[in-house]
Every structure is written in structure tokens, then in C-alpha cells.
Amino acid sequence: MIEVRGLSKRYGEKLAVNNLSFDVAPGKVTGFLGPNGAGTTTTMRLILGLDFPNAGTVTIDGKRYASMAYPMRELGALLDAKAVHGGRSAYNHLLCLAQTNNLPKRRVGEVLELVGLTEVARKRTKGFSLGMSQRLGIAATLLGDPKILMFDEPVNGLDPEGILWIRNFMKTLAAEGRTVFVSSHLMSEMENTADHLIVIGRGQLLADCTMDEFIARSSGQTVRVATPQPDLLVKAVAEAGGSAVNGADGTLIVSGLVAAQVGDLAFEHGVRLHELTVVRASLEAAFMELTADSVEYRGAESEQGQQPAPAQFGQTQSGQAQPPSPEQLVAQGQPGSEGGI
């Protein structure tokens, strides 16, 4: 378990991480999301003690990373696959890392085998493609067989095969009971891998909840309806405060109302329904909506303006997600509602 408490980090004028608190729970894949410059990489650097925070603490099972007896057995981290000396062979690179933690030499061969780099073990890493470097970096994280794994943008710049490999790898690691903490800008990638989400914007926590909850809370949720009497339904929906547009195959896409409300409306107005489907927003849409206020670089806008405090949800004292209450979910669909997030 990684415990982040009140973490702040300032680089010169820029507050990269601002009073951030969350837990990364064991045994699942936790996605760490944020727009560019949101502070995800900084937070990871602070967890590892590569940078020192201006305020707050990071502990791993109650201990500082640097005070661990064998750091590599506790946490394996890959922040930058190209952060290697290109003149050194893959084997020697891993060997010099393994030796710091008194790990046996044979372990180097084992992890090279595990990531499929055995054939290029004696090659200098200078000539490695990004995908090979990424595998080498993952091999390094596995040297100590750690309980916790942390990856920063592991699929960035990879080809589809590499992405699939990393995705499966992370799932395997989590299935083995390890904690996997992974950041990405690729929302679709997160949707495929993460169980839990921590979302930050401008260094502040925006959300800490399960993947399902995150998407469900997005006000981008719509209802697809197929009916032989579309005109009647459009009118009824409008009266109820929602809106309906024509979708594909003659269906209607209703927004602003939840499925139950649409069904009730249809019943009350005697409209026959052939289909009533909840269309869940993609993670991407939910993410865009949540972080709209906290995107770091957006055209020529001034960065100095006071930002409205980002809305938070899913936070309890322990930092664990709480299940969404029915009221909250319904409230999002009601007319005049600001939307849950």
C-alpha cells in the first residue's frame, strides 16, 4: 500500500503537486490519470524519493522508500525507459541494479527471459527500440520480485503489439496479488487495464474511485431509445427537461435523463419502446469533463488566473472509494442539476 499524505511540491514558481492525499491499495491495478503537466510524474518521483517534497509524506506500508531494507524487493518502478546508460549492455545494466540490493546474479537472466530480451542481453542498450527499452525497464522493476509496481506512461510510443504485451503484463502482475500503480494519458488504455482510478489536475486530487463509478458519475451518460413514435417521446423528454437527438438506425439519444425516467415517461405518454439502453460515457469523455477546468496548457489562456477549486468525489477519510449512492446517480440526470462532477 502506498500512502500519500498532504504532498506538495514546488518547482520555482510552479506548484506541481498541491496538498495531494491518496492511497494505492494492494492487489489491483490503479490508474493514475491527469492531463499533461497535472503532476503525475512528479508524484511518482516523490514516492521514490527522487525529488523531495516541500510538504507532506509518502510511505509504503508505513515506511519511507529510502529506509526499506531492500527497496527493490518492495517496489519496482519504471519512470523513464530511456534513463539508462546507452553504452552498457542490457545484462550489465540489470546486474548493476541487482547488486545494490544483494539480489542473486541468476535473477538477471530470469527477468531478461521474462520480458523476452535474452537474445539481446549482451547488446548495448543504445541501439534498443523504445519497445525494447520499455521491456528492459520492466525487467529492472521485476528484479526484486516486488509487491508494488509503478509505471509512468508505460505504453507511450509503443506499437500495438507492445501495448498489448504491457497490458497483459500488468494484468498478470495484479492477478498475482501485486499492487500496480500506472499512469497514462491514454484513457482507452486505462479503461482496459485499471480497476481503480486516481485522477489529478493541476497537482490536486480530482477523483479517487473505481473505474465503474468514475464513468457512471460522468454526466456524459445517455440513454438510447428505439420507438415507433419518436415525435411523442421527443416532446415528452423536452417537457421533462431532457433533450433528445436522432441517433443511428432511427434511434433517439436522450441526455439529461436516466433510463428509468425515460421508461416512466414513455409509459405515462403511452409511447411504445422497442429498446431502452444506457449508453455509458467512455472513460475518455468522463475524464475530459472532469479535467476541463484543470488542463494545464490550453491555447493562450493565462495560467495565473485563480482556478475554481476542483470538485472531488469518492473520498472518505481513508482515501478509499465509496460506492455511489442512488441519489447521486439520479441527481445527475435531473433537470437543472449541475451534474455530479
Next chain:
Amino acid sequence: MAATTTTRQAPVLPPPSGRAGFGGTLRSEFTKIRSVRSTYWTLLVLLAISIGIGAAICAGTAANWNQTSAADRATFDATQVSIAGLFYLGQLVIVVLGALVITSEYSTGMIRTSLTAMPRRVTVYAAKALVFAVIALAVTLVAAFIAFFLGQALLASTHENVTLSEPNVLRAVIGSALYVTLCGLFAFAAGAIFRHTAATITAIIGLLFVIPILIHLLPSSWYDDIVRWMPDSAGMAITATMAPQNSHLFSPWGQFSVFAVYTAILLIVGGILFRKRDA
């Protein structure tokens, strides 16, 4: 590279005992330094320059001995001449290696990987410095003794050649290796401070080569006051087997200590910055 490697899991590790400490990090730093080509290149160049230049000077001296004045013969230091290539030019080369040992970690980004594996930074810094110092000393000692014996053989015709058993000779030969090693450590510490290869090498060469030349331009009374505090004076003093012509220098070991103290201070400053700064 097949995408089917995910299902295999490596055998489990032996259970941990004790704590990752200095020993493992020493082995790691030795692996690092022996596994990059720049180490071999710089040490080869060091050996070639030390032995080659020393031999060239000795051979030239022997060839021109008949034309050498009595005054020059009287002050001729056969030991110092034979190892001049090492302590005068070799220091330039070792400075490059000393700097690279730490700055290459920053230029490649490796430092972040290193400090992730071993987050106890003082341990990493000390292990790095020690591994470099031991390797540098071993190679410079080899260079010093080869240059000395080769030089003396080439000087045989002048009958000025000396043996290690003569006064001060062994101290001068070993001292030249110690001085060059110290130059390397000085550059290492500067590398930890600057974290940039070119900046470090420029600064150190300025300090060891350019400033000593510039202070010769000062009025001699100023020069006499300053020269004993210059870092490079240690090299001249420790390699001399005769009484120095410049009476303003400390004793050979005294002069060496001045540079040793500078290096120690710089190593401590470098260590503190290495410990305190964001990587």
C-alpha cells in the same frame, strides 16, 4: 520478441536477510565502471600518455645530454622527468574519467534508475567515489612504475638514472600516482556539484592548468604568497626528489596535504548536494 512471455513467472527469490548496504553498492559501482567503454579508453590514453611522454622526454634528454649546461645538469631530476607525462598530462585524462563517472549518470538519466534501485544516496556517492579512486590509483601506479623504469633505462647513457632505493625516489613515484588519483577525485566531486560533463571538465582544467599559468603573470611577491595554496603545486612538490627551487612551497607531503584538504572539502560539498538535491 514474442508477446507470449507474460504467463511465465521466474522462480522466487531467497528470503531477504539483513539490509542492502555498502558492499552491494560497491559491487554495483564496479560493474558500472567496468561495463562502459569510456573507462577503457580513458585509462588506455592515460597509460599511453604517461608512458609515452615520459619516455619521449627521457630519450630526448639523453640524446641532448652533451649539449646540456652544467647548471641544468645540476638541477636535473631524473625521477621527476620520467614521470612528468603522468603527473602533468595524465591528470588531464583522469579528470575526464573522474567527471564522467558521475556526470554520465546525469547526462543519460541513469541516475534516476540508480537512485530508484538504491535510494540511500550517501551510500551510492561513497561507493562511486571509492570504486573510482581504487581503479584510478591502481592504473596510475602501474603507469608511474612503468614510466619510471622505462625512463631510467633511457637515461642510462647520462649516468643520471636513479633507482627506487635512492632518497625520495619511491615517494615521488608513488606520489605521482596519488596526486593524479586526487585530481580525479577532485573532478568527481566537481561533477557531483555541476552534474554536467563539459562544465565539470572545463572548470577543473581551468583550475589545474589555466590558473597556474595566469598566476605566473602576477608580481613575484604575490606569486610567492599564492603558489603554495594552488592545487597543482602538490604535483610538482610530491614528484620532486631534490630540494625545490621555489622555497615558498611546503614540504612534498605538506603540499600534497593542501590539495588533499581541498579535495576532501569538495567531496563533502558534492556529497551534501548529491544527498539534498532533487535527482
